[in-house]
Amino acid sequence: MTTYDADAQGWFGGPAGATTPGWGGRFMPEALIAALDELDTAWQKALVDPTFGHEFDQLLQNYAGVPSMLYEAHRLSDHAGARILLKREDLNHTGAHKIRNVLGQALLTKRMGKKRVIAETGAGQHGVASATAAAYLGLECTVYMGEVDTERQALNVARMQLLGAEVVPVTSGSRTLKDAINEALRDWVASVDHTAYLFGTAAGPHPFPSLVLSFVRGIGDEARRQCLELTGRLPDAIAACVGGGSNAIGLFAGFLGDPEVAIYGFEAGGDGVETGRHAATISAGAAGVLHGARTFVLQDEDGQTVESHSISAGLDYPGVGPQHAHLAASGRASYLPVTDAEAMEAMALLARTEGIIPAIESAHAVAGTLRVARERQGETLLVNLSGRGDKDMGTALEWFGLGRPDGPEAGS
Amino acid sequence: MSVAIAFEKARADGRAALVGYLPAGFPDVDGGIEALRAMVDAGCDVIEVGLPYSDPVMDGPTIQAAAQQALEQGVRTTDVLRTVEAVAATGTPTVVMTYWNPVERYGVDRFAQDLADAGGAGLITPDLTPDFAPEWVAAADARDLDKIFLVAPSSTDERIALTTAACRGFVYATAVMGVTGARDATSDLAGPLVERTRRATDLPVGVGLGVSTGDQAAEVASYADGVIVGSAFVRTLHDHAGDRAAGLAALRRLTEDLAAGVRRA
Incomplete structure (x- = not known):
């Protein structure tokens, strides 16, 4: 581990308000804290579990071409x-590289016993990758995509649909990626007991930045x-x-x-x-x-x-x-x-x-x-x-x- | 002035407090002030002024649309503070409900000072939990401002203890797992959450779960210290968008119905 990693609260470079202002953390509604903690715990366990590591490596090699x-x-x-x-x-x-992240997160989802995944997507690449991983592992999949992007990327919408995912056009705000994330979070607050959020990038609340990094x-x-x-x-x-x-x-x-x-x-x-x-x-x-x-x-x-x-x-x-x-x-x-x-x-x-x-x-x-x-x-x-x-x-x-x-x- | 005063007064009357929410700048800044004052006149004990934000992840369609309208009309953080000042002048405790980034951008200390100067009681912070709030806690404590954090049905007892220990004024219980919005059905999660929260604190517990009628308010008031209503007020104003006088009249009727509800629990 290098000094560039996050601490247990998800801070990179020390907590905010310290002499060196930190980055990251977890600025989230209390309703989602338990789910983020659950994910963090499952991920920490998986990181040191050779069975998980082996399963992930095999999947990358035999399915993703890595x-x-x-x-x-x-x-x-x-x-x-x-x-x-x-x-x-x-x-x-x-x-794209995105298949690494979704396979890791979808495997974690299975280990947590959840049956459904949600994802946000901009261009549709993370949505397609999520739909792919969900199809491969037999999970239900809903993808939130800004209405503007569904029009710009109709082909990827079709791909996700062919893979069995439901694509929900997001009509709030600017109707693009950031609003798709908002809408996915709104879904998650209401569905968190049976749903995992496959976050598409190394951003968002702790543990996502570090968790996504561990898979990519x-x-x-x-x-x-x-x-x-x-x-x-x-x-x-x-x-x-x-x-x-x-x-x-x-x-x-x-x-x-x-x-x-x-x-x-x-x-x-x-x-x-x-x-x-x-x-x-x-x-x-x-x-x-x-x-x-x-x-x-x-x-x-x-x-x-x-x-x-x-x-x-x-x-x-x-x-x-x-x-x-x-x-x-x-x-x-x-x-x-x-x-x-x-x-x-x-x-x-x-x-x-x-x-x-x-x-x-x-x-x-x-x-x-x-x-x-x-x-x-x-x-x-x-x-x-x-x-x-x-x-x-x-x-x-x-x-x-x-x-x-x-x-x-x-x-x- | 802390919201505690309003909760104490309600408790002395043997009833729950009615907490009413509208975003600032909806339908416009002055219209919003007029609406909030009407809600005070008709029986709200505490007012929450929402700070419209571009990415309101905890809000359902009704409040999202109102906030977006306010932002499209150019509402600024300073307009929110002006709204607080105008409403707090009625003597009713007034808090701001805000997502965190606008406060961080304004400057946490500067925001706390300007809020205190406007007569505001404190902040409700839906996406800021106490473990990530050292700056806000310090700024609020230095000025005796209320810090209202949220508890949820998914909160562990440890989290409820941590959260209530950091609260001042009251504890906000989000009693459904979901975004804001009026609901027909009541939540079977609300009662147990309030009970768990009470075990951790003597602070009053306000419940938000999409109440829109006096009967629903009465039901929530039977187990909570405060009944929080937001989307129903927003929807009422929205439904009378073309006729301000009719909107205010409808807002008064709704407030009276809810105020009667919290009194018959």
Whole structure:
């Protein structure tokens, strides 16, 4: 365990009000405290139970396709002037790192004897992953999704439905991810005796940030080992995109104890941080409490949450996991915005140089890495390619004007 | 002025106290003040002023919609304090019910001071539990403000002990597992929760479970020290959105019905 872990109350970097203000904690209605304690206890037990560990590892290996490979991107490296290694989480079952988290949480659900899971989803990726895990383990599944997102991501709604999940469009507030979380929490208050909440990212009230990390930290542990095998040394820098921050914290966790490895998180800069239309929570937000944790929040002067904007629905969230807030505040990791345009350019570049179409989320990490490479020429940079781009073809079609045989070519 | 005074007075009358809630700025700031004053006139013993928040996870559709309307019209934290000041001036103890982030953003100490200066009695904090509230506890204690934390049917006896030990004024018992909103059925969880809470504290126990009629109020008043009503007031104002005078009249009738209810338990 490193000093970057949370304490028993879920504080990263010491409790709030101490000389060093802490991040995380549990700002939740009393009605949900018992359920969070129950989850915490079940998780702590599972962590030290070899049967659980074995079951989880087997499931990841035989069902999810984990460990994902570490791939050396030669042509992209030539383009960047740095040695770029991609952690291929895009090759996992359901197309992203998220399957690790939901399989872990769904297994815990079974151990707690609960029969139903609920989840929130923005783009639909966590919803699809949750529906998948629920189908595999025979659990009932309800997914809350902002009405705006159900319209933008109709294909993922269909996927969840095909997997047997009920998708509930959320019509309150801004009708996007944050409101889907609100609605899932409202469901949970009323259903907590038989329902588990599969939280989609390493954010929210304790124990979720640490619990989710424990299920996704394989990304970083594998990548560290694979990098040593491939190159004989640690990378000079690692990078990931950050929305709520689960793929990033999963990667970062493997390297927090290696001070010589620089860590970069790339946030969604949307139209540009200066325009106000972005989701760069750490770069441009302020400390506050959202969805149960003290962290960076996009908010107005009165503490009302401000709507975020990103071309990538998976990064379009006005909060961020509290451990990232701690890593930013302590200086261990750097968080920088990447605009929609930069991300889309990187998406096309990766497609053209490597034959890999990344999720737009992951394209933010690639774009940021290309920027970092300008100052780190010849160095080894390890990037988490957290998801694949199949789900984003609608956006790409529109952005690049694709889909017509005589249409313009992406990146040209 | 602590809400304790209102509960003591009700207890001396041999009845439960009626606690009425509306979010500030609904239907607008001045209209909200007028509505809350009407509720005081018609028999509310304690007033809760809600601070509208963008992410109200404990609220059902009725209060969500009212808060959203208030926010869309530009209600500010300072408007909430102005509302408190106007209502507290009637002599009725007035507390603010708020999610935590707006207070943290305003500055915990500054909020406590401005609330005290406005004559507010204290805070009800639905998403802040005592184990995460050291800053608020210190700020409230320095100014003798009420700290009203919540207990729930899922709370263990240990949690109830911890929570009630940190409360000042009264203890808020959320007697259904669910969000706010008027309900037809009464909860069989409420009685046992109040009983468990009483074993832990001598503070008055107020119960919120979606009461909307005098008969329901009478039933809750038979085992609780306070009957908390929110969504029913909001819905009444909402149902008369086009006609302010009719809305206020309906609000008075509802308050009188509820006030009669808490007196016939």
